Amino acid sequence: MSGEDIGNVNGIDSSFLGHPKVNGSSNDSDGECNVCCSDICFIGDYNGRYYPAHKSLLMETSGYFREYFARNTAQEASKEPIYITDVEPPALVQCLDFIYTGQLNITTKNLKNFAEAALVLKMDGIWDYCVAYGVSHVNIDTFFDLRMMAASTFSQKLLDATEMFALCNFETLMSHxxxxxxxxxxxxxLLEHKRIKMIPERKIYEAVISWINFIPSKRRHHLPELLRRVNLEQIPIDYLKDSIYGELLVLEDTECRNLVEEALFCHLHTNLSAEDGSCVLTRNSMVMLSKNLQSALSYDPWSGRRKTFRKTTEFEGSYVSCSVGRSVYVLGDDRSVFELDTFANSWREMAKMSVDRSEPGVTAQGGAVYVTGGVAMATGKGVRTAERFDPAKNFWEKIPSMKKPRFRHCLAASRGFVYAIGGLNNNNTPVKLVERIAPKQGVWMNAAPMKKSRSSALCVVKDETIFVFGGTFVPDDSVEMLNASGSGWTTLTIPIPKNCIAACAIDDDVFVVCGSDSANEKDLEIQEFRLDGEKSNWVEKMPELGQFGGLSVAMSCT
Incomplete structure (x- = not known):
């Protein structure tokens, strides 16, 4: 069959037959196809037009046609068109042309049709073209189509590109x-990362409500989860009372109603509020303590807000600290213990530890404070002893001693255990040693040792998983993660901020106090980094941190 013969078939788009791969080359005097014409089939669109194409090329480039011909072997002897009704005709023509030329004429107007065609026809080559074009053409006009395309296909490249655009243009998107x-x-x-571009919380709330009200029957159950991510206490009290507390969706949900009432409580109790009328702490916040506790500052990395607490003049020397609920407990090397109540903005002295110890490990577990090891002030040697403090009873009790003496080690609570990790032994040698104790059982047991010896390391617990990084005598920037079973450590390759001096996990984020690029040793900043290996660009310059020597985390007033 010649190209002319094919062109005479009723309903065929003869313009498509001009393709050299279909009509044969100039070397064929009779115009016969280079590829056997029995290999040609006809693809029909929903308008009834037919387009010839080589079956072998269709099967090579399209998963749809491979499956089709595998199911319909009789098609080899038939010239009945294969109708593709789920693809727009112009996109179908270009997809067929693509199998010969490898080229597409993609624009922002036809991208959606090409993407749909690529999915229907299972043409990976066209899909890759669409993704590459979409990633490089995200703007306010294309964002919503690209996001829906990304969400429906789980294309990670498109998801990342649309997320980044949304972070930088959140306020514009909210009004769209x-x-x-x-x-x-x-x-x-977006709600969890809105610190990238500070927006009034009233606008954030209004965006959430408008999103819910678009399909209230299907979305109203998401309101508590979304409302928890809005700093309601930063919204003016009149708007809280008249608009938010009067919103039917809020009133009908107990958790939402409680969130609004807690925000109103913060406004009404001015002695618990900062100068701008908001609560001392809006959610989990970093609490930084200066040497000798002459200054104490809370910092909310979500909003960038700071709150200075009252000073205490009764403390001297070095210390370690940890938090239980709304309180931060400071343990001095002279056995002294002080509590900073972040809710009442007040300090008070608590019961003293049973022994003096410098550079011990400290953590909180089950509402109690655990202290282990450290250097005995009288002998200058590391000790094995451990004790536990009950804040509710203001009472210290001794617990079994660790197997080995150590100091400058990490203490962390996870999955019902308290772990003592690394540190220095009495030869001032860093160790890989890890021990753990189940408070109810009261026996220290050896756990899997770390892969590297570390002392003065940083340790955070996120989702019950322990991460250890930094410290002395560590030649690289590796992060070690204790496996869920506690049977071993996994080394993660993560770009850790340099010169870290303190770290904490707040909700789903890890924040570190570290040195900046400045040569000034006191020029510090707070950075966020992600334990999945993707480094955040978010940085908060805080030169005033040079005076602080500790870092802890306290719960919010909610």
């Missing part, structure tokens, strides 16, 4: 008429 079309995953992502 299609804002309610974004997926819940992205909305949560």
């Amino acid at each position: 008429e299609e804002f309610a079309l974004i997926d819940k995953t992205l909305l949560l992502f």
